[in-house]
Structures are given as structure tokens and as C-alpha cells.
Amino acid sequence: MTRIILCGCCGKMGHFITQLVSERTDCEIVAGVDLNVNAQTASYPAYTSIDQVAEAADVIIDFSHPSLLTPILHYAAEKGGIPAVLCTTGYTAEQTAELTKASETQPIFYSRNMSLGINLMLELAKKAAKVLGDQFDIEIVEKHHNQKIDAPSGTALMLADALASVRDGETQYMYDRHAQRKKREKSEIGIHSVRGGTIVGEHEVIFAGNNEVITLSHSAQSKELFAVGAVNAAVFMSGKGPGLYDMSALV
Template sequence: MINILLSGCNGNMGQVITRLSEDFSGLKIAAGSDINNKIKNSYPVFTSLNECDIKVDVIIDFSNPKAFNGLVEYAQERRIPLVMCTTGLSAEQISMLKNDVSKRIPVFFSANMSIGINLLIDLVKKAAKILEGQFDIEIIEKHHNLKIDAPSGTALAIADAINDTLNEKCEYTYDRHSKRKKRGKQEIGIHAVRGGTIVGDHSVIFAGKDEIIEINHTATSKEIFAVGALKASLFLANKKPGLYSMDDLIAESN
């Protein structure tokens, strides 16, 4: 049995994970951490990680970037594998995960925990390679009106994956209203929409001469991210220190 410490357990995603974990065999939420302790759960909830004295095998984090330093310090001190799901991390925090923390403990990090999004990334990489130099590339992401970071981490991950595939690197253009000039050939446009209760929608447009190719993914429920996080925790338990992603999980599943 894999015992999980759920950081951010009383947030929206934390509660979804709590509910869905009951349908997963081989794991259970053994403890939670959240500054909000007003929600009753079937497991003990600590307002500070350092108060948690329950032995766990994996930490799933769906909290806030402000909690990052304390979380990674706690995980490293106790050698607990970490599934990092919190969005809006800074470039410095991501670099720390990849280049520092993952050398000490197993770290699972993907910009998006959806298997479908990771399939989209694989498809757009192939399309970008074939269409390079002939098609303009634009990325549009849509999320609910409570999302703070823009563009989304997933949109940036898609852009980075495309850029890594291309022979000639592109610059990212986030805002065109201040630019009185035509679109450059070596650009990837990234656009954010915020409204209503949109869970998550990402579209990649390849616009060429007289034809348009569009690849998109729409999330209709937060459950897909929770399922991905729980599968990642099962995958990460007992792994050696290193950086793991959804690609590794998918490869091991095949």
C-alpha cells in the first residue's frame, strides 16, 4: 500500500484527488496538509508540513507556488518522492526541481497531468517538424476566470516542445496590440483567454497558404488531472532519485 501525503488537500483539486483515491487500489491518502483545516477528511490534516508525523511513501502537491520552498525542503529531508502538480511555478523553481531536487529524491513533474495533453504535445511536435518553414504557429489556451497565471504552464510546455523540435528556434509573442508590424516568420504566438468555468482548453494552430491544421484538447472535468496525479504517485513510489514525467509513466504502461 502506497501512503500519500496530499499537500493542498482542502483545495479544489485536493478534494477531487481525495474522492477519487477511494477508487484506486494500492494507495491511500494517509495525511494532508493545508492552511485551511475547516474541511473534515478521513485522514488527519496538518496546517504545517513540519507537524506531520505520519510515515508516507509519496507526496502529491496541488497547493501554491508560495509553499514550494518549504515543501521541497520537507521532502528532501525525509527522502520522500514528490509528485509536483502545482501550477504557476517560477522559472527558478522549475530549474530547482529539475537540476537540484531531482538529484536527491524522485520528482515527477509535468506541466499538465492529463495523458491527453501529453499526447497532444507528441502530435504537435511531429506536425511542427513536418511543416517547419511553411506554416505559422499559434497557441490559444482557455481557462476559468479564477486562474491567476497566464499563459498557462501547459501552453508554455507546448511551445517549448515545438521549439525544441524546430531547426530554427522561434521567439514567443504574447501580445500583438502594441506591435505595429506584420507577424514574423520565426514566431510562436501564445494567447490566454480567461472566463467562466472553463476547465482547460488548448489549441495549436498551424496556418499555411490556403490551409489550416488545428490540434486541440479540451478538459471537461478536473478529474483527469487528479487521475494523472494518482497514477503518477503509484509510478513514482520506490523509484530512484531523478526527474520523471508523463512520458515515463506512459512508456512504463505500454
């Protein structure tokens, strides 16, 4: 039985994960962490700070806020290297470097999208980029609800980074094409953001060549799929040694 500390337990994703775990027999939530603990109605204790958690646990799931990264990493280290599944988006480059450094001595699972389908799409996109080479231009379009703060999405950047890793030469990310008065460069990957309504999350990778276009797309119908990915990752990470893990371990 995998014992979980859930950070962000009172948020939307926290409620999804709480419900999901209650229906499983291979894991349980032993404590929650959230600034708004008054909204917590689950059967486990909840605290306003992770430092207050005294319950023994096997793994931490974080769906809270980027500002809590450092306290979570410190707590995990102090408890003997509890694995941390980091699902929060919007980390700065410095924070990404921090969690990468921590993975040298702690087991860290980090993915900017917890959907198995998105991570399969990522692998397919990398394969396509290798086969198509520089004869095809690459554009990424992401769509999300009107409450999402960061743009482009972490998933769009994850896709772009994966594509850049298999391309020859230097790659430039183009976010603001309307400000450029020049032809498209072969080295570019265009990244475009749409915000509106209640769109959960849609991503397209467009490979545009001469007289043909290939499109890979993924549409999330509910945030529940991210909860499933996070809990599966938590069960997978229980007992793991130091290192930086991601969804490719589950694909």
C-alpha cells in the first residue's frame, strides 16, 4: 500500500485525486497540504504547511503552486528521500534547475503533463521529426481555458523541447510572429497559445512540408486524466532510488 501526502489537496486536482485514490486498493492518502484547509472534507488530516505533516508516507504528490517547490524538496530530503511527484506547472528555469539538482540525491518525478496520451504523442512527434528532417516546418498550437495563467503551456514547451532535441543544429522558439517582418526560418518552431472558455487542454504539432501537412493532436476531455497519471506515477515511484523520472517510464 503506497502512502501519499497530497499537496494542493483542496484544489480541483486535489479533489480529483482524493476521489480516485478512494476507489483504489494499492494506495491511500495519509495527509493533505493546502493553505485553504477549511475546504477540506476528506477523511485524512490536512495542514497549511508540509512541515506540519507528521504522518509517515512513501511518496508526495504536488498539485499546488510553484512557490512550494523548495519546501517540498526540503521536506522530502529531511524524511530520508521520500519520492516527490511534481505535477505543478509554471516553474521558472531556476526552479527546474533546482529540482534537477535535487534529483541527484532524491527520487524526483517531474512531467509538465501527466497524461499518458500526451507523452505518447511526444514520442510520436520526435519520431516524425527525425524522419521528416528539415524539409518540414514545425508549429505547435495549444488551447486552454480562460483561467490558465501561464502561456505557452508547459506541455507545449515540453513538446518543443523534445522536438528540438532530435533536430540538427540550433532551434529557435518563435512566440510572437506578428512582430517579425521576415520569412520563416528553417530553425524555428512556432508556438501559439489560445485561451478561452472551459477548454481543458488541446495540443497540436503541425509538420508542414511541400504540398502536404501532417498533424499530431491530443485533446483532454477532463482533468481527471491528469489525476490518473499522477497516482500511477506515485505508485510507480514508491521505493525508487535517486534520479529524475518522467512519464516516459510509464509509456
